[in-house]
Amino acid sequence: MGDLLGVAVLGAGHMGADHIRRLDQVVSGARVAAVADPDLERAREAVAGMTGVSVHADPSAALDAPGVRAVLIASPGPAHEEALLGCFARGLPVLCEKPMVPDSAGALCVAEAEARLGRRLAQIGFMRRYDTEYRRLKTLLDGGSLGRPLMLHCVHRNVSSPAGFTSAMLINSSASHEIDAARWLLAQEVTAVTALRPASSPGAPEGLIDPQLLLFETERGALVDVEVFVNSGFGYQVRCEAVCEAGSARIGDEHTMVVTSRGGATQEVAQDYLVRFADAYDRQVQAWVDATRRGRVAGPGVWDGYAASAVAEAGVRSLETGRRVAVDLAPRPTRP
Template sequence: MTELRVGVVGVGVMGADHADRVVRKTAGARLVAVSDADQPRAEELAKRLSAGPTQSVRVVEDSLDLIAADDIDAVILASPGFAHAEQLFACIDHGKPVLCEKPLTMDAESALRVVEAEHKLGRQLIQVGFMRRFDPEYAALKELLDSGELGRTLLLHNVHRNKSVPPTFRSEMIVRDSMVHEVDIARWLFGEEITRITVHTPTSSSLVRDGVRDPQLAVFELANGAMADVEVFVNFQVGYEVRCEAVAERGSATIGLGSGVFTRAGGQWGGAMPADFRVRFEQAYDIEVQRWVDATARGEIDGPSAWDGYAAAAVCEAGIESLTTGRPVDVALADRGKVLG
């Protein structure tokens, strides 16, 4: 295959960003079609990204028709999470490789069915968009911890702050749509499953809607006895900030302390803070999509699998229960060996 013909389902903020990335930054791929429930939005994007006969992007009204189209080799799913299960099963039915933005699905039960359906097919088609694994800082941290130079990793401290989110962003979405990144990062850095989660809810910011618990503080317990914590604050007001510190037997390592020029002048010191995730993780997204395209051409995936998406969904499901009850909740995770043989 000389060129991967890509269709993008869902062209909101993330999907439009990916569509633009395929057109302008990704080698070996061509954007063929887009689909979105908001037809005018899809048409506007297709028009903007079409540049003559060599780059003509069409709009497909029904996402399932896009997935089934003969001139689509692979799909990027950036649709709302509630639509993912049906669309993922369609990708499996049609044998279409797919890069699926998180969440894999909205609950652990349907996510496990996706894993089982892919496994029954006999080849991996699904890669989940946990892009932090592709961020150069996170990748360097993973390499350092895996080298054993600092001894065993014992603790992980995480900070995840957004400047603001829409008023419709509810407390459980902080777990499922924001904290889920730290769930995946903890599993990836430790190489272990999370077995228990406790979500604490300190006094909420006065700037959020009544009933929304923001910030949240979660504690993960892993199968090997290690622990991780994360503060998620999605109405931080200042900017987008993600930090991670790993504490090991012979030292610690921290990423996310800021990039660009760091100044000291006029009795003050500091640097710039990005406005949102697309700025902070632009390079990670670029690397993720390019590696997905390259791996797809080889008939492989090169990143988080459907199992990783399922495991994250199971942890978040337990996290939402802990958010509601205020108690630690064990993660109900299927036996991987039995599911995947």
């Protein structure tokens, strides 16, 4: 066990428990050394059957637990800023789930804090960059055979929203992946956001604006539209189509099995993001573990986390005001 990377996992909810399972059963070169969650019973259940794991209610105690050499943050977004700064103070490499920090001011503080360290410690969990289909689309666009990308059409649908989900969270939580994917695929910053309100679905909880249609403008003139529908009732779907000068490319249509029998065909529809993007999560965490063991940090960083928060914040303001809102990015922090 001494040769394995000891990881403290902060958060043992739906996402955190899956990462605990992944580190224990899927990823090589790492082990779960500590878990922190306010619900101690939930944390103990997540590590049942594992040895050498300490369980804590206080995240700081998990960071300081014996054997911890790296941290995976899967707690709710509002807790991320304090956790990230705690990792920086201890010099611990960290993989932080999105959103890095929900508000742009807090996200910028994290980016500035890492810059003051003079080295990277944080990778942000935009796992679509590790998805096979997204990586193929990125390679195609970068290759230039279709010419300049002009538009992206994106779809993000969930079966249902969890309790307490707000209209703003359709943008700053659900659509944060589309924000990062658009920036990454196009290699452009988003400069303005317009949020539109279709008639809400009868399946949405009272008061929730769902679905929503977001329109992103980019610095070199590309447009990105994003349908976010978190109470579709039928499944989890993510699609993206790039429309370019000399053709188009679409991903997300065939990411499941089609069964043909008795004169008909049925197609499975994933019911959860952990099913649809299971391979991407596995590759992301494995890549993080491998890099961390070599003393490196790769993948999307704190600037990507900050930019996503700034774009989402503009989107929420547009949803509230009904107007196009410009994205105001701060100067990128530089190392001292």
